[in-house]
Amino acid sequence: MPQITKADISIPTLMNTLPDGTALGFLAKNLDENRIIANYQDSNLMLPASTQKILTALVAKLVLQEQFQFETSLLTTAKIQNNTLKGNLIIKFTGDPDFTSDQLYKLLSQLKQKGIHKISGDLILDTAVFIGHDRGLGWIWNDLTMCFNSPPSAANIDNNCFYVELDANQPIGQLAKINIPSKYPIQVFGRIPIVNKNEAAFCQLDVIVHDNNRYQLKGCLAPHNKSFGLSFAVQDPNAYIAEIIKRQLARLNIEFKGKILQPHNSQKGDILAQHFSKPLPELIKKMLKKSDNQIADSLFRTIAFHYYNRPATFQLGAKAVEQILSSKAGIKFKNTIMADGSGLSRHNLISAQTMLQALEYIIQNENSLHLLDSFPIAGVDGTLSGRGSMIKEPLVKNISAKTGALKGVYNLAGFMTNKYGQKVAFVQFINGYSTGSLDQKTKRAPLVQFENKLYNALYQEK
Structure with missing residues (x-):
């Protein structure tokens, strides 16, 4: 085990900026010196969210050919x-x-x-x-109508997602109008009364799914000057x-x-x-840059199909990924739980130590894997294009990392080049993040402050 130095990076001190009750697992390693430079609760099992896609991308590169196409x-x-x-x-x-x-x-x-x-x-x-x-174990039931939760089935078309338009520009007491584009073979129905703004706070708009791709809208709406779109995941x-x-x-x-x-x-x-389809490298780049769940979970089961030469379930996908990464990359999973390839499942559990092993393997084998260009770049593209903690120098354009977000989860896993030109790999697992009643605009402020101080410290560390 590389020596853990007395670096100036005090994780417990930096954590004072995070809301009370937040759980953190963090690990950073200077790869040029083979030296751990910061760690905190790095063996704790945490929800990986979409950082799980790093494992999916790595296994896809190890099992499927570069020229692979669906x-x-x-x-x-x-x-x-x-x-x-x-x-x-x-x-x-x-x-x-x-x-x-x-x-x-x-x-x-x-x-x-x-x-x-x-x-x-x-x-x-x-x-x-x-x-x-066609959905992984541990996917949240009340998110299943959302397009980011569309089933990654064998027969997949237009991301298994469709759109309808709701016209709430009606007098109070009247019903909103539901407009369904004719190209979609679905039914959307319901009675949605238009009410005043005070009443609208007590009747949340919701959708109930029936068989044969039928969707029932319930609740009420305050008046809207313009029509607006709603998107739903195809259920069958x-x-x-x-x-x-x-x-x-x-x-x-x-x-x-x-x-x-x-x-x-x-x-x-x-x-x-x-x-x-587009070849594998292009699919992986879209998967990591845009955090595309369907690509991740289609690859997850496709890997198992090719590895075991049999029809694949999500459970077989998990078995394949662990077996391949253990045997080919030497990754030790210990008590890791893997339920899908996208990170949507609340059953997934992994430690920062385990994820760092994958990052190290990627760097060591980049000449054959060609994965680094697929990671989002801070302030430039993908899911890191507007991350507030990394939009200024020296972090902007200097961090390439996969994000991972679920409710209460803010993760990062990737690489930076420090002040001395050395490559640093890091894993940040933040779970249980809650600011209580703070609104959408202010709830990330503690996170931005924490990350900005942490990664500036990593940049300076020697």
């Missing part, structure tokens, strides 16, 4: 005769988290280019690459994309009157058309 393909075992596909059309989905409705339309349009005007059989949706629930992705496929076939004037089937086993057939 594939969505049209297959068939039938023949084309007289402009008719004389049998079933198979659409094979593999979890592409960036797949869009426009890309689906272009894919289906290749049927028309092959002279197919009619499908005489059924439409088979092959989603066998993943099994089990397979049914949702099936309806979109039927609509697009009709738009292409391809006749289809068969059934839509969803078998559990993988399907085979001759390839009619294919669509490929």
Whole structure:
């Protein structure tokens, strides 16, 4: 174990700026000197939030090829005769988290280019690459309608997210109007009365999910001068994309009157058309820079699918990630709990010590991994572009780190170059952060003060 020096960085003193009750796990290491320069409760298990994506990115690089792409393909075992596909059309989905409705339309349009005007059989949706629930254990139930919690399913389209417009520019006593874009095969209904501002504080707008992608809005609203948008996560992705496929076939004037089937086993057939996602490095960069949950959890199960060569659950994804990082990167997980690849789950638990091992491995193998450019840069891009503690020199543009945020959680894990040109790796896990009744504008002030002092101290440390 490297020597722990008597650095000028006193974590307990700096913690005085954080709200009472805040839990902190912190560890920083000068990688050039192989020396721990600051630590505090670094063995405590904490919620990693989206810093979990660092592990997902690392494993994806170790298991999947740089040229890896998600594939969505049209297959068939039938023949084309007289402009008719004389049998079933198979659409094979593999979890592409960036797949869009426009890309689906272009894919289906290749049927028309092959002279197919009619499908005489059924439409088979092959989603066998993943099994089990399309959400991780420990995802908060009342966030499941939010788009950041959209299910990362095998059949994924437009991030499995849709938008509606609410028109509350109505007289008090009238109902708000719900406008649903026609392109979305969903139902949104409800009675939302317009009330005065005082009354609106007691009837929060909420949504109740029913089967068949039906959403019921409840509550009330104060008058609004302009319409505003609401976004919701698709609850049944397979049914949702099936309806979109039927609509697009009709738009292409391809006749289809068969059934839509969803078998559990993988399907085979001759390839009619294919669509490929962006290659792995581009997906990872988007995942880390923008903290994209769907990319993270699609990769999480895809890793398990390729590693074990079998349909993947979230539990199998966790097993694969731990096994791969233990065997290939020598990371010791001890009592770590891993439930997903995005960090959304409240079941995830990891120590700063364990996360630092991953950061060290990344630096040591950067020539082959090429991961550093994917981290957000303070004051420049991604989720660090506007972090108030790091928008001034010497920290701005000098910290590359993955953020992690849940309610009460403010984490960072990444790298900086110190005053002497040396590389420093650090892990900051802040859990249980609460400022009570302070409003949105002021609740981060203690965090900004703490981080600014801490990372300036790290920069100066020798």
